[in-house]
Amino acid sequence: MTFLIPAASGLAMGLSLIVSIGAQNAFVLRQGLRREHVLLCVAICAVSDVLLIGVGVAGFGSLVAGTPWVLQVARFGGAAFLAAFGFMALKRALKPGALSATDAPGARRSAGRTGVALTLLGLTWLNPQVYLETIVLLGSVAAAQGQQEGPAARWYFGGGAMAASVLWFSALGAGARLLRPLFARPAAWRVLDGAVAAMMFTLAALLVLRPLQG
Known part of the structure; x- marks a missing residue:
């Protein structure tokens, strides 16, 4: 049962990082x-997190932290992408015809599987x-856990963090339908897309104005 403490720690830390309002969750x-x-x-979200956490647990965190130019490239590239996504959300919020009270599959032309996958x-x-x-x-x-509890502990910790991602995104995707009565009105979609646009612009601005620190 020695795996329970590091696994629970990984689960708790993973949830604390992922359960927040962000571009991916929105x-x-x-x-x-x-x-x-x-x-x-x-x-896509769960597999991506599992891969990234696995890379971090395997020991690449120190490598990435030691190459600041990688983070800078990601910083400005990510800001540009978030800003573009924000403009798309703002366009949806400002254009009533883009929203429908029966907003559901088949109700109007929607992004295809490839478009959704590429965006996410x-x-x-x-x-x-x-x-x-993650990394x-x-x-x-995870490395600290391994030093304190033994090499296997870091993977128990990583496994807990991976489980947190899978559980959260599964709950978010499945639980969203409980909110459908609220979003049966076009006004609710305008508010959601407006909030998403504001969030994207804010995140993009923070990436540009606030240097990343590993």
Whole structure:
């Protein structure tokens, strides 16, 4: 039962990092509300986090932290992507015709599976904060767990963090449909897209104005 403490620590830390309002979560929530490609979104987010956490636990956190130019490239590239996504959300919020009270699969032309996948991959892999949280931060804590409890403990910790990601995105995608009565009105979609646009612009500005620190 020695794996329980590091695994629980990884689960708690993983949830504390991922359960927040961000670009990735906002997109999954919107797709869940629309019931469009929800499983694909959950799979992309969960698999991406599992891979990144695995890289961090394997010991690449210190490597990334030692190459600041990588973070700088990701910083400005991620800011540009977030700003572009923000403009798309703002356009949806300002254009009533883009919203419908029956916003559901087939109700109007929606993004295809490829478009959804590419957008979510961009929101995930072009966000430098994801690398800092998964590879650098979780990787560093996992390494500390390994030094204190033994080599296996870091993988128990990493496994807990991976489980946190899978559980959260599964709950977000599946639970979004409980909010559908609220979003049966176009005004609610305007508020959601307006909030998403503001969030994207804020995140993009923070990436540009606030230097990343590993």
